[in-house]
Amino acid sequence: MEIEEIYKELKLKYGKPAGQWSFWCKRPKTFQEKERVIIESILTQRANWKNVQLTVDKLSNTGKLSLKEILNCKQSELELLIKSSVFFRIKAERLKIVADYILNKCGGIKKIKAIDTDSLRQQLLSLKGVGDETADSILLYAFERAVFVIDEYTKRLVKEKNLTNNLSYGNLQQLFETSLNNKDYILYQDFHALIVINGKTTK
């Protein structure tokens, strides 16, 4: 089955992504909302989404759901706030690294628009704790760049449908990006969300 058809099939089956995905796919996003997506993309690494929500609520309730407050927050205090997101010590560190990059190295979310996608991706990947999936999630859902996010669910789907034998991240990303006629971030957001939703419900 072709990739375009898989999208249509998932779209027909699930419609518009709900729950957290309605927020991640929201547009336009305010700067504050983009920061939340960035924070969540770190917290959700190998974590149950419900546990991440507990953390996001805590950050929100204490007024720390922003890159600036994360930078200002003491490491030990941040660890406590995000405890339920698993691996909380390293994630507290990762959040600070990303916040430092965006606020201090880039000069804030606003300035990101001027950076081309390839450079931005390279810079994100150079940060400790940001790998392919996290970098691309940030690029796609926070900065609205047309890069296809590959995750475990995408790999499973590719295996099921027998789309290719090369399951490396780069190859799968190429496969999806070249198979879709519209190089459109809105489509990429929607498709990836549907893949995850499908993966969770059909496990």
Next chain:
DNA sequence: CACCAGGCCCTAT
């Protein structure tokens, strides 16, 4: 009680 959830880094081969 076991298992695992939208990764990533480090080390050893």
Next chain:
DNA sequence: ATAGGGCATGGT
């Protein structure tokens, strides 16, 4: 290049 261990909570 790639496999394997560490990280370390809360829900089912």
